[in-house]
Amino acid sequence: MxxxxxxxxxxxxxxxxxxxxxxxxxxxxxxxxxxxxxxxxxxxxxxxxxxxxxxxxxxxxxxxxxxxxxxxxxxxxxxxxxxxxxxxxxxxxxxxxxxxxxxxxxxxGTARSYGAVVISGTGFNAAARNRAGEELQYGGFGYIYGDGQGSGRDLANFAFRSAVRAWDLRGESTLLHELVLRAAGFQSVPQMLDAALDNGYTPPLTLAELVFEAADQGDEVAARYLAEQGSELGNAAAALIRRLGMEKDEFDVVLGGSVLSKSRSTIMTDALAETVRMTAPGAKVARINxxxxxxxxxxxxxxxxxxxxxxxxxxxxxxxxxxxxxxxxxxx
Known part of the structure; x- marks a missing residue:
């Protein structure tokens, strides 16, 4: 044995x-x-x-x-x-x-010994292994290093930024304006900005959930951003797939992390899957189980x-x- x-x-x-x-x-x-x-x-x-x-x-x-x-x-x-x-x-x-x-x-998240994975929680990681056992990975370093899009931190910052831009008319009107103020406990955007600029207030990670909530209610700003970030996560997996020569293989792209596993909305994951399939038509999205x-x-x-x-x-x-x-x- x-x-x-x-x-x-x-x-x-x-x-x-x-x-x-x-x-x-x-x-x-x-x-x-x-x-x-x-x-x-x-x-x-x-x-x-x-x-x-x-x-x-x-x-x-x-x-x-x-x-x-x-x-x-x-x-x-x-x-x-x-x-x-x-x-x-x-x-x-x-x-x-x-x-x-x-x-x-x-x-x-897969019955195969090879495949790809995209993790989006507070931060972001992606990795892949081909049939020969060769592995590649990247992510986890942040926006300035070329990753971080589609992470919980990225979505929380987007919600905060969108609320500010909607208030001062630089950005489009969005439900995130009211949702962020209510969730953060501020009466107005100026009050929230003062807290950030004078008292070290940082947008909490829980604001990421508001992007999905707004999208579920038909908010175009939130829905468009989720689709963009889903495509970017798919691009991360697709790049690894190309580098490992997996374009013609059938395998699973496993999704993990709170952003990808807990959301009811499929906007981000649908965009991710569509982007991956442009590189590897035989790839299927799976979940950690x-x-x-x-x-x-x-x-x-x-x-x-x-x-x-x-x-x-x-x-x-x-x-x-x-x-x-x-x-x-x-x-x-």
């Missing part, structure tokens, strides 16, 4: 999951911050704690693990991997791989050459961490 370990090391929590070759859960672990960019020593300790907890629950040792796969927040560039490779090597799993946590998010740590387990199976069937996928979809308490506290 083969056993597989998956790890999802994020900025607030680190999760680990051990399953057998049937996808049956044997051990789980949870700990604190696993992002080395915040504190490398604490990240290493927390990743180790989550792995040890899962091993103990499963009654296994590291040598029993056929393959371990680590999805790591902050694994963005080669300087990050220069820190992460020795960090994970010190955990002493005989066979292992590491990747950005964006890649395990992709695997948690299991815990990202389960995507790490599936990646471990892929790397070990273990065939994944629907029975395994179904078991991993049901894996839960709601009742699990961590052994280590985040010390950052």
């Amino acid at each position: 083969n056993f597989f370990l998956g790890v999802d090391a994020g900025g607030s929590k680190t999760y680990s999951l051990i399953v057998n070759e049937k996808g049956e859960t044997l051990g789980r672990g949870v700990s604190g911050n696993g992002n080395h960019q915040t504190n490398p020593r604490h990240a290493e300790d927390n990743i180790a704690a989550a792995c040890h907890q899962a091993l103990r629950e499963a009654g296994l040792s590291k040598d029993n693990i056929a393959y371990a796969y680590f999805g790591l927040a902050g694994a963005d560039r080669e300087p990050d991997y220069e820190v992460l490779r020795p960090m994970i090597q010190r955990l002493e799993f005989p066979r292992h791989s590491i990747a950005c946590d964006t890649m395990i998010a992709m695997r948690s 299991m815990e990202p740590v389960a995507g790490a387990v599936l990646s471990a199976m892929d790397m070990a050459g273990h065939a994944v069937n629907e029975e395994i996928m179904s078991r991993l979809r049901s894996a839960s961490f709601r009742d699990l308490k961590g052994e280590a506290k985040d010390e950052q």
